[in-house]
Amino acid sequence: METNNGFLPKAVNYRNLIFYKKGIILYDMTYWYQDHYLVRGDRTKDQMEQAARSGKQNVVEGTADGMTSIEMEIKLLNTARGSLLELMEDYEDQLRSRRLEQWEKGHPRYEKMVQYCYHHHDLKSYQPYYEKWSIEEFCNVALTLIHQADKGILTYLKKVEQTFLEQGGIKERMFAARKEKRGY
Numbered sequence: 001m002e003t004n005n006g007f008l009p010k011a012v013n014y015r016n017l018i019f020y021k022k023g024i025i026l027y028d029m030t031y032w033y034q035d036h037y038l039v040r041g042d043r044t045k046d047q048m049e050q051a052a053r054s055g056k057q058n059v060v061e062g063t064a065d066g067m068t069s070i071e072m073e074i075k076l077l078n079t080a081r082g083s084l085l086e087l088m089e090d091y092e093d094q095l096r097s098r099r100l101e102q103w104e105k106g107h108p109r110y111e112k113m114v115q116y117c118y119h120h121h122d123l124k125s126y127q128p129y130y131e132k133w134s135i136e137e138f139c140n141v142a143l144t145l146i147h148q149a150d151k152g153i154l155t156y157l158k159k160v161e162q163t164f165l166e167q168g169g170i171k172e173r174m175f176a177a178r179k180e181k182r183g184y
Helices: 018-037 043-065 070-097 110-119 135-167 170-182
Strands: none
16 A cells, blocks of 8 residues: 555645546446336336446445545445345346346356456447347346456455455554654
């Protein structure tokens, strides 16, 4: 964790985090999906939208809180993760309830989809397909993005954990900075 010549770590620009970028795509996709494929009054509409929103919003709050509280950063990023996993369940339910296939290794389109999602982190790469994709394609792309975002969050959390083990929390860094300033 880099500092600004003191005890506060350098602020994380959450907008550069790939899992946040995937969260934006997932929110937009989910908003479009629930608006076009779920019926008015279906509670799933609100649930999916809120899970997608929480999946990205908690990244924003968590990385901001990480400047002064690693514990809050971990908790909020884990909340983002939990929301995305909830969204994953909803997309899996959409496939299962419609008797559509969830693509896995071995499916003829799986690897190409995984590679596309891995290399494309901007909304413009997905929006043109919303109306072209079948429900099966839409849900499988969303599931792939969720898996990739989840892996990214877990990797980031491991980095936060390592930083804490090496540098401690805010109180330890404050004490060390004050001690150094006084020449102890």
